[in-house]
Amino acid sequence: MKANPIEDQTQKFEKGLKSSGAEQYVLRLYVTGTTAKSVQAITNIKRVCEQHLKGRYALEVVDIYQRPVLAKTEQIIAAPTLVKLLPSPLKKMIGNLANTERVLLGLDLRPKEGGAEK
Amino acid sequence: MKAKAKRNAEPVSEALEKAAMGIPGLDEITGGGLPKGRPTLICGSAGCGKTVLSMEFLVRGAVEQGEPGVFMAFEETEEDLTKNVASLGFNLRTLTAQKKVVVDYVHIERSEIEETGEYDLEGLFIRLGHAIDSIGAKRVVLDTIEALFVSLPNEAILRAELRRLFRWLKDKGVTAIITAERGQEAFTRHGLEEYVADCVILLDHRINDQISTRRLRVVKYRGSIHGTNEYPFMIGKEGVSVLPITSLGLEHAASELRISSGVPRLDAMLGGKGYYRGSSVLVSGTAGSGKSSLAAAFVDAAARRGERCLYFAFEESQSQILRNMRSIGIDLEPAVRAGLVQFHAARPTLCGLEMHLLEIHDAIRKLKPKVVVIDPVTNLMSTGTGNEVKSMLTRLIDCFKTEQITAFFTSLTSGESAPEQTEVGVSSLMDTWLLARNIEANGERNRGLYVLKSRGMPHSNQIREFVLSSQGIQLLDVYVGGDTLLTGSARLAQESREKAAASQRQQEIARRSRELEREGQAIEAQIATLRAGLEAKAEQFKLEIAQDSRRQTALLEAEMKIGRSRMADSAMGLGGKHKPQRNGV
Numbered sequence: 001m002k003a004n005p006i007e008d009q010t011q012k013f014e015k016g017l018k019s020s021g022a023e024q025y026v027l028r029l030y031v032t033g034t035t036a037k038s039v040q041a042i043t044n045i046k047r048v049c050e051q052h053l054k055g056r057y058a059l060e061v062v063d064i065y066q067r068p069v070l071a072k073t074e075q076i077i078a079a080p081t082l083v084k085l086l087p088s089p090l091k092k093m094i095g096n097l098a099n100t101e102r103v104l105l106g107l108d109l110r111p112k113e114g115g116a117e118k
Numbered sequence: 119m120k121a122k123a124k125r126n127a128e129p130v131s132e133a134l135e136k137a138a139m140g141i142p143g144l145d146e147i148t149g150g151g152l153p154k155g156r157p158t159l160i161c162g163s164a165g166c167g168k169t170v171l172s173m174e175f176l177v178r179g180a181v182e183q184g185e186p187g188v189f190m191a192f193e194e195t196e197e198d199l200t201k202n203v204a205s206l207g208f209n210l211r212t213l214t215a216q217k218k219v220v221v222d223y224v225h226i227e228r229s230e231i232e233e234t235g236e237y238d239l240e241g242l243f244i245r246l247g248h249a250i251d252s253i254g255a256k257r258v259v260l261d262t263i264e265a266l267f268v269s270l271p272n273e274a275i276l277r278a279e280l281r282r283l284f285r286w287l288k289d290k291g292v293t294a295i296i297t298a299e300r301g302q303e304a305f306t307r308h309g310l311e312e313y314v315a316d317c318v319i320l321l322d323h324r325i326n327d328q329i330s331t332r333r334l335r336v337v338k339y340r341g342s343i344h345g346t347n348e349y350p351f352m353i354g355k356e357g358v359s360v361l362p363i364t365s366l367g368l369e370h371a372a373s374e375l376r377i378s379s380g381v382p383r384l385d386a387m388l389g390g391k392g393y394y395r396g397s398s399v400l401v402s403g404t405a406g407s408g409k410s411s412l413a414a415a416f417v418d419a420a421a422r423r424g425e426r427c428l429y430f431a432f433e434e435s436q437s438q439i440l441r442n443m444r445s446i447g448i449d450l451e452p453a454v455r456a457g458l459v460q461f462h463a464a465r466p467t468l469c470g471l472e473m474h475l476l477e478i479h480d481a482i483r484k485l486k487p488k489v490v491v492i493d494p495v496t497n498l499m500s501t502g503t504g505n506e507v508k509s510m511l512t513r514l515i516d517c518f519k520t521e522q523i524t525a526f527f528t529s530l531t532s533g534e535s536a537p538e539q540t541e542v543g544v545s546s547l548m549d550t551w552l553l554a555r556n557i558e559a560n561g562e563r564n565r566g567l568y569v570l571k572s573r574g575m576p577h578s579n580q581i582r583e584f585v586l587s588s589q590g591i592q593l594l595d596v597y598v599g600g601d602t603l604l605t606g607s608a609r610l611a612q613e614s615r616e617k618a619a620a621s622q623r624q625q626e627i628a629r630r631s632r633e634l635e636r637e638g639q640a641i642e643a644q645i646a647t648l649r650a651g652l653e654a655k656a657e658q659f660k661l662e663i664a665q666d667s668r669r670q671t672a673l674l675e676a677e678m679k680i681g682r683s684r685m686a687d688s689a690m691g692l693g694g695k696h697k698p699q700r701n702g703v
Binding site for chain 1: 222224225226230231232233234235236237238239240241242244245247248249266270
């Protein structure tokens with residue numbers, strides 16, 4: 001029962017890897033109302049996504065003031081936090097996403113130093 | 119009293135309000151609890167009980183004070199926490215279901231985190247705020263918020279946010295505990311004491327001679343007086359207990375009642391009535407001087423009066439004591455079976471001093487005994503330094519006195535030290551001090567006992583020989599001959615000598631009295647002879663007088679006959695009689 005979805009995911013992942021640069025990105029940005037940092041974060045992630053992930057991303061912006069329960073279930077401490085749900089591994093980027101280099105690194109859109117691993 | 123209470127009430131409203139911890143002892147030290155509506159820092163090294171203490175604060179607040187609480191855990195998951203505190207008797211699951219406690223586990227995986235710019239910890243604030251609002255929490259625990267320093271890279275932001283967090287907690291009006299790891303030089307590794315400065319409690323876990331003791335100290339408490347000492351504490355089956363459990367005042371009432379020591383002769387030595395109820399009795403002596411036997415006699419007497427007794431044995435097991443005491447005619451078994459006498463036998467090195475003290479307290483609370491025996495108190499020495507033991511005993515005695523429990527301590531004196539000195543230095547705390555000593559003479563060793571002091575009663579100043587036999591404990595007079603004491607067989611010899619001398623004396627007296635009697639009888643006989651002689655003489659005398667008067671009469675008659683024959687004038691009578699007589703002469 002349980003084995004199937006995992007297998008499916010693995011297959012999907014491997015397929016995705018093969019068709020490189022074509023993975024679907026599922027992102028969720030947790031913000032706190034309309035604070036300066038929140039607004040900056042939204043602007044920044046939109047820019048990055050449009051530039052690098054055009055057409056293959058889903059971005060959801062969540063205001064944790066509105067949905068505080070999510071802060072607990074999703075283990076959100078810092079705000080703003082961008083969570084990369086897919087492709088795995090899960091990654092959390094905290095801050096207003098002003099440092100584009102680091103955002104790209106977090107989104108696995110920049111090859112890490114030392115070349116490709118595996 | 120009422121006026122006093124009113125006078126006291128006014129400044130209280132001005133003074134700091136406190137949130138009771140509900141932890142025995144800690145509320146006394148802090149004068150009522152933690153500062154209400156303010157954060158308190160609890161710091162200590164790993165494994166010293168920070169989590170347990172703060173969890174107990176939360177649970178007791180929720181259950182006993184009606185103050186719901188939020189526990190924000192940074193190190194343990196909800197599952198682990200629930201399991202861990204279940205061993206202390208707290209059921210977190212039930213409390214969570216009843217909306218009395220919320221546990222929020224904050225987990226940050228360092229490898230998942232990428233810092234991409236400016237941020238704040240608003241997420242944490244929202245989580246905490248939501249948890250507080252969801253149950254109307256009055257208490258909050260952050261355990262251990264320092265974990266954030268490991269997970270979040272930007273220390274400057276973190277510090278600023280923590281400062282904001284503590285201020286925010288204060289504004290919320292919740293009583294908060296923030297736990298932190300002990301740092302090398304400062305109280306905490308990351309200097310949290312800079313932000314949380316209202317109350318700082320330091321926990322410590324020290325090992326002395328392989329025995330660990332937990333200690334607690336209130337380092338700082340703004341706006342309140344507090345105990346400044348280091349207090350030992352224990353994490354027991356029912357959570358944290360801090361000593362002192364009792365106040366250290368000297369306010370106990372002194373009883374006038376007297377109870378028997380179980381040895382009639384000893385009662386006689388103590389003014390004829392025995393110990394005071396609620397007093398503390400110490401018996402000191404070298405090994406084998408009969409201390410435990412005196413204790414058993416006392417317990418036996420108490421059980422016979424129907425009083426409950428607690429016997430803390432640090433040297434022998436229960437069955438060993440029962441067997442040994444049977445050999446001197448004290449059978450405690452029926453009392454044990456009836457539940458009147460309870461034994462607590464443990465090696466003193468089993469746990470630290472404070473653990474023993476708390477165990478004693480616990481046992482007292484459960485059994486509510488009238489008599490407690492600690493045999494021997496000197497064995498506790500091995501679990502702490504002299505000062506610690508003394509302060510522990512002070513507390514213990516204080517507790518006994520307030521509960522009106524008569525406490526019986528035995529103290530083992532080693533051969534070298536003076537018998538008038540107890541190793542734990544507690545003799546000054548005792549009301550009655552009996553000294554059992556071995557008297558060695560004539561190649562034997564005998565037991566002696568005397569009352570060194572006994573407050574508030576006249577007591578004998580004599581040494582008694584203390585004999586243990588199958589008939590029980592007996593105290594006998596010792597013989598003081600010349601400058602030595604006679605005990606044992608020497609006493610018996612002296613006794614028989616005296617008996618012989620006494621019987622000799624008695625015989626002499628009997629002889630003398632018989633002699634005297636005989637002498638008296640002889641004299642009586644002599645008197646009788648003399649009296650008989652006298653009577654015979656008197657008889658003779660009477661006879662002579664009678665003869666004489668008969669002769670006279672006869673003479674007179676003869677004269678008258680002659681006269682009659684001469685003159686025949688009988689009418690002249692006597693006169694006539696005289697004349698012829700004169701004429702005749």
